[in-house]
Amino acid sequence: MQLTGAQIVLECLKEQGVDTIFGYPGGTILNIYDELYKQGDDFLHILTSHEQGAAHAADGYARSTGKVGVCFATSGPGSTNLVTGIATAYMDSVPMVAITCNVSLPLLGKDSFQEVDIAGITMPITKHGYIVKDVKELADTVRKAFKIARSGRPGPVIVDITKDVTAKSCDFRPVVVAEEEPVKTFKTDDVNTAVKMIKASKRPFIYVGGGAVISGASKELSEFAKLVDAPVCDTLMGKGAFDGTNELYTGMIGMHGTKASNFGVSECDLLITLGARFSDRVTGNAKTFASKAKILQIDVDAAEINKNIRVNYAIVGDLKLVLKAINAKLEQMDHSDWLSKISDYKKKFPLSYDHDKLTCPYIVEELDKLTDGNAIITTDVGQHQMWAAQYYKFKNPRTFLTSGGLGTMGYGLGACIGAKVGNPDKQVINIAGDGCFRMNMNELATASRYNLPIIEIVINNSVLGMVRQWQTLFYEQHYSQTIFKDKVDYCKVAEGLGCMAIRVTKKSEVAPALKKALKSKIPVLIDCIIEEDDKVFPMVPAGASISEAFDEEDLAKKK
Numbered sequence: 001m002q003l004t005g006a007q008i009v010l011e012c013l014k015e016q017g018v019d020t021i022f023g024y025p026g027g028t029i030l031n032i033y034d035e036l037y038k039q040g041d042d043f044l045h046i047l048t049s050h051e052q053g054a055a056h057a058a059d060g061y062a063r064s065t066g067k068v069g070v071c072f073a074t075s076g077p078g079s080t081n082l083v084t085g086i087a088t089a090y091m092d093s094v095p096m097v098a099i100t101c102n103v104s105l106p107l108l109g110k111d112s113f114q115e116v117d118i119a120g121i122t123m124p125i126t127k128h129g130y131i132v133k134d135v136k137e138l139a140d141t142v143r144k145a146f147k148i149a150r151s152g153r154p155g156p157v158i159v160d161i162t163k164d165v166t167a168k169s170c171d172f173r174p175v176v177v178a179e180e181e182p183v184k185t186f187k188t189d190d191v192n193t194a195v196k197m198i199k200a201s202k203r204p205f206i207y208v209g210g211g212a213v214i215s216g217a218s219k220e221l222s223e224f225a226k227l228v229d230a231p232v233c234d235t236l237m238g239k240g241a242f243d244g245t246n247e248l249y250t251g252m253i254g255m256h257g258t259k260a261s262n263f264g265v266s267e268c269d270l271l272i273t274l275g276a277r278f279s280d281r282v283t284g285n286a287k288t289f290a291s292k293a294k295i296l297q298i299d300v301d302a303a304e305i306n307k308n309i310r311v312n313y314a315i316v317g318d319l320k321l322v323l324k325a326i327n328a329k330l331e332q333m334d335h336s337d338w339l340s341k342i343s344d345y346k347k348k349f350p351l352s353y354d355h356d357k358l359t360c361p362y363i364v365e366e367l368d369k370l371t372d373g374n375a376i377i378t379t380d381v382g383q384h385q386m387w388a389a390q391y392y393k394f395k396n397p398r399t400f401l402t403s404g405g406l407g408t409m410g411y412g413l414g415a416c417i418g419a420k421v422g423n424p425d426k427q428v429i430n431i432a433g434d435g436c437f438r439m440n441m442n443e444l445a446t447a448s449r450y451n452l453p454i455i456e457i458v459i460n461n462s463v464l465g466m467v468r469q470w471q472t473l474f475y476e477q478h479y480s481q482t483i484f485k486d487k488v489d490y491c492k493v494a495e496g497l498g499c500m501a502i503r504v505t506k507k508s509e510v511a512p513a514l515k516k517a518l519k520s521k522i523p524v525l526i527d528c529i530i531e532e533d534d535k536v537f538p539m540v541p542a543g544a545s546i547s548e549a550f551d552e553e554d555l556a557k558k559k
Helices: 005-015 027-038 051-065 083-091 135-150 163-167 188-200 210-214 218-228 259-267 319-327 336-348 360-371 383-391 411-422 434-449 465-474 490-496 507-519 552-558
Strands: 002-004 020-023 044-047 069-073 096-102 128-132 156-162 169-171 204-208 232-234 249-252 270-274 294-299 313-316 376-379 428-433 455-460 500-504 524-529
Touching: 002 005, 005 027, 005 135, 005 163, 005 169, 020 051, 020 411, 027 069, 027 096, 027 163, 044 411, 044 434, 051 069, 051 083, 051 096, 051 411, 051 434, 083 096, 083 156, 083 411, 096 135, 096 163, 128 135, 135 156, 135 169, 156 163, 188 270, 188 294, 188 313, 188 319, 204 218, 204 259, 210 218, 218 319, 232 259, 249 259, 249 336, 249 383, 259 336, 294 319, 360 383, 360 428, 360 455, 360 507, 376 383, 376 411, 383 428, 383 455, 383 465, 411 428, 411 434, 428 434, 434 455, 434 490, 455 490, 455 507, 490 500, 490 524, 500 507, 507 524
Parallel strands: 020 044, 020 069, 069 096, 096 156, 128 156, 204 232, 204 270, 232 249, 270 294, 294 313, 376 428, 428 455, 455 524, 500 524
Antiparallel strands: 002 169
């Protein structure tokens, strides 16, 4: 059948099972939006307030559902406004297809109005990028984009289409897209070697990253940890892959990880690394990281093997498949002495905060109690992000959405909207600092437009909290450009954008505010006023060994 390029785009999206699109229209993409108008019943299109919001929403939708997120943008500034969201998805291995349109073919390369080489701009931050100049190549290109986005280590793909291609017609033949199963890329010898290393270990420690979430390996991971009888820590991206209430769980590892995790990894004799890439925020000083241990790494991406840390053995493959194979060859092990030592660390060095005043950890703990750890939590980047990771007990995968690799301030609200659209029956809450909230607070208008009952918790300390913490500890209290002493009233902003607003200034107001927000049928902002000098502990100084983690008590002793 003969279809226009615009029709082909939408038909290909239907083939891929796409029913939700986040975007913002403009001149070059008008043909697609016109066709979307005609086929409105087949798609839910969420019009965001800014293209960056669309990219973050597509990201949040993808992370929370496991599906490919889709966003639309027009040429020039429309497409460049997607860049930060695309880079965020790339760093955290999020499957996304960004469809943009460019000027018509005769105008390409002539500095035409709103012309930009978006495929070239995004080359370093996408798995692949296409510019489609022939309508006959359009369908195959869109299909390839989705396959690349979701296969292996997932990531974003951009498809840029010249406007004339969206108007021209060609023959279109629909295809049935079969669900792809992970491909086995490892050998029996790999499994046998891993099992041999595990059996020889006296002090094993399991280190879990985002790959465990992406591969859907939670069940296999739980079984593996029980069989090995080993403590488990996770990265920011790995949260929820292993139940945060399990007695084997020791908390997050790294710069703001628990002392139990950091000390345990520093003393283990085998570090079993599952779907993690040894980020600098995890390892600290790479030369001293897990220096007493042999390291076994399992990851789907061969490029991550020996990139940051030299390992003793590696298996390249889908983590779920690898763990299934290893579990089948393991017998129940007993490391009670080692677990007892780690348990002592957990008792001796618990996470702690000042219970006499309103703090973010208290707010997060109350939220955890009221939602029984079953909400989807999104965050922006900074102190509040670390507190959320430390104090909310994530039980399930795809319930903690945050910008780990890129550290994108302004990510959380868009991601929260995307997650709520993808999971309408779940409570979805974004925890943001006031600095982050300022960056994309216009997306509250998107939430109110679609009557999405999300909750936006603003941890308001009138400063850039994490930067101020560094300035306090390492820059002689030189608070250069980190203080917000102005007249912005976030409650009035929220109400002006069509949301309910609640201000919290003391501990007794937290639970009532959260209960009211959780029962609400419209978006709610809770403005939580905390002190400007609250700090996230434990902390590892940049470049130091993770065994050097310190907290307020350590600082007091040092002084």
